[in-house]
Amino acid sequence: MPSKPRRVTQREIAQIAGVSQTTVSMVLNDRDGTNVRIPEATRARVKQAIEQATYVADPAARRLAGLDNQIVGVFTYEPALSPESMDFYGPLLNGLERAAERIGCDLLFFTSSPVEDGTRSLFHRRTRLRLADGCILLGQQMVGSELGRLVAEQFPFVAVGRRDETTAAVPYVGIDYVTPTNELIAAAAAAGHQQALYVHRGRDSPTARDRRGAVESASASGQLSFLLVGEERIPELPRLARATGATMIIGEDAFLTEDVILSLTAAGLSVPADLSIAALGEVRGHRTDGHALAGFHVPREQVAAAALELLQQLIITDPQSWPGLDTQRLMRAEVEPGDTIVTAPNPDQDGS
């Protein structure tokens, strides 16, 4: 270990300015309370010494003495900066970076977290978690026990995405898929669609359940009847559409929906002429044969920014008062009308 080169400290500043180290600290932190009132002259002298000696406070010492750090931890359960993960993490990281710059905090990525017992863990022996004032958790899937431990230890953190890995009250900022799903279904119904297929991945995540739930209740209310189809049955879609008289197919997300379209066009069907199509996920950048895919815009940048803001609130609030905060927030995805929902062929006209 190399000898840590000594930096200029408050003590030296104090000597230069001819005051005590305490006074330097007071000036530095603008402590001008009831019991302390430092005359402008002293203050100026100290400030000048600080300037002249290019003093910078040691963050470790500040932290140890109990102050906050302006450092926010970022933990992802998988690599966040690889090309493959950019689709999902890119907008989130972008939103985090911008919000961090605005708030004035640094971002500590816990890239070290080793794989132990088969899963990446936030709590390893040498975790630097405590160095951060709080932590943002990113990832499609999180570990319930770790979320629980964070809650139990009253460590400020916010998860991105609605969580159900634990019964503990996990602070999160997630995405409201229900409202836009209802809107999109209403629009489809208004366009004359009565029978549709919903193609899903069969996952059991909160957002997957949300979307499926909205679809099912639209179906139950008779607004638009759905047949739910697992992704493994995509090849059968042309047949299923014919058999049910469906005039529309909705996919759980854009990528899945692109597979759906491939299956349809392979069977000689044309989109949206023969079948209207939509995805219950981000569709920006997704086009099909010149048509903009109908679906949602998911404001991930804003979600990340909102998560950081919520985290700041938690950090400056005493844990005692956390229950009074609104710590579970949803940002609404917006409907992107696109060009792939068209008026349904009138079934009555078929018979005429």
Next chain:
Amino acid sequence: MPSKPRRVTQREIAQIAGVSQTTVSMVLNDRDGTNVRIPEATRARVKQAIEQATYVADPAARRLAGLDNQIVGVFTYEPALSPESMDFYGPLLNGLERAAERIGCDLLFFTSSPVEDGTRSLFHRRTRLRLADGCILLGQQMVGSELGRLVAEQFPFVAVGRRDETTAAVPYVGIDYVTPTNELIAAAAAAGHQQALYVHRGRDSPTARDRRGAVESASASGQLSFLLVGEERIPELPRLARATGATMIIGEDAFLTEDVILSLTAAGLSVPADLSIAALGEVRGHRTDGHALAGFHVPREQVAAAALELLQQLIITDPQSWPGLDTQRLMRAEVEPGDTIVTAPNPDQDGS
């Protein structure tokens, strides 16, 4: 400021295990030197207490006591996580993340650095730079005075990209463009090309100079004669090629080269049938009309990994001994042959 919830400390572990706090520290850090020899029994007792109490050392205290942190700072002179910057930063960040995971260190992004006096500065009043063991600097353009100060303060850091912003000996890992440029020109000459155009952006960065220098010396040696053309003259390229008899055009980078191709095809010229084309930069993912663009593969992931490894060396080496280290390294870009360099039309045949 909320009351910092108390964490379990070494003192408590010591009480549980019935030893002194010093012993706990010794066990924790595997201090088994000449003067200390802790019997296995004690050691086991302490370890069990640590386990049971889920003790994690306070990184701030460790740091303050003079140990290293396993935290590497990352500073970029512009936002690194925005979609626009992903082209350049993406591969670097990916390489950093992977190397950090392997080495076991966390990455502290100095996203806070505010804009002061018109430029983003690493040294602001509250910089957390000192919290990191060392720092990686990323960016096309850096500030010479800050590089100089880092050198003067003997703070371990490594810049990505060859630097010339200061006369100080800046540790860096950069890219060797000269070797592959020579190779590419040799290949072009071997394919019969004798006259070419080099389209550049007129920048004065080290890598721009390297490329231009290699082009000029090839020209001077008679291997392949070049006319150097600024990017503003791209519209004139068809005329210039005809006037000079050039059979090939090389662009400084792939994006510029794509503009070149647009200009040529707009004039009714075909690539590579009428003119061979290459770029002196990363060409992966760049195709032109079904042809893979000839140029380089720039191993940015490896550059980032090498930078982190060099930084680790600096960190564990006493600054006294830094001069003995090879702190300025170049990784060679590789030639990607592509499909856009074809045999030159034989000028003699023209006359026959």
Next chain:
DNA sequence: CTGAAAGCGCTTACAG
């Protein structure tokens, strides 16, 4: 208004 002192949680000589 200002300073001496205690304490944050750790490491490392230094004595037993």
Next chain:
DNA sequence: CTGAAAGCGCTTACAG
């Protein structure tokens, strides 16, 4: 082999 003590650089009661 093990512990008491000093010190890392800061903040914050607490006395003057």
